[in-house]
Amino acid sequence: MYAIQKFVMQVMNEKGIRKSELAKRLGYKNIAKGCRRIDDFLLKLELNRNIIDNLHGALDVSETLLQENLQETRRELEVERLKQEEVERRNFIPFLFCHTVERIPRQITICGLIGADRMRFINLPREFNTLPEFEQDDILRKLIEEKISKYNGCVPTFGKITCFTLKRSYDEEERFREVYDLSGNRIPCPADECRKIYEGRAMVFLKGKEIGSFLRERWSL
Secondary structure: OOHHHHHHHHHHHHHOOOHHHHHHHOOOOOHHHHHHHHHHHHHHOOOOHHHHHHHHHHHOOOHHHHHHHHHHHHHHHHHHHHHHHHHHHHOOOOEEEEEEOOOOOOOHHHHHHHOOOHHHEEEOOOOHHHOOHHHHHHHHHHHHHHHHHHOOOEEOOOEEEEEEEEEOOOOOOHHHOEEEOOOOOEOOOOOHHHHOOOOOOOOOEEOOEEOHHHHHHHHOO
């Protein structure tokens, strides 16, 4: 729990303010909806603009004190982000990214169910960057050939593959990334768009549970 959440709950407890009362003070006419928004704020830290703008008045606390707790929460979030970034950096594995005709899946629900967005990523051996150049080239050509043949040159819901972008390291600058054609040959002067990598992920939820991973495991998608 972050500083702003602790602060709000502490004030509510000290002043005996129930959640429904807080929702009314925040200006919600639909109290049930207001309670849900407060839960999202207290449990998930969803910073709803209406809540943030009106919280000091609803709790009858100084705006300065509220801003101090918000600032501390931002600091906590930044510390978490940096820790997560360091974990990702340590665990980074070089990979190829498949560029496709469609950047956004045509059928986002199907994409989430089968994990099509993850199909655009091809992991390389962890030691890839230390291998001789000819071995790297052989690995890239083989993996690109396998990817092209698996779905007839397509990624489900994203359409035809147009090229492949290599990301060698976590902190690699976009302008230095290498781009390969469908035969595994390096493209000398690729368009800037081809150096980009899109890492968004589609997920499908049912009654609050992510079900795509379950279906992919069950049917080996």
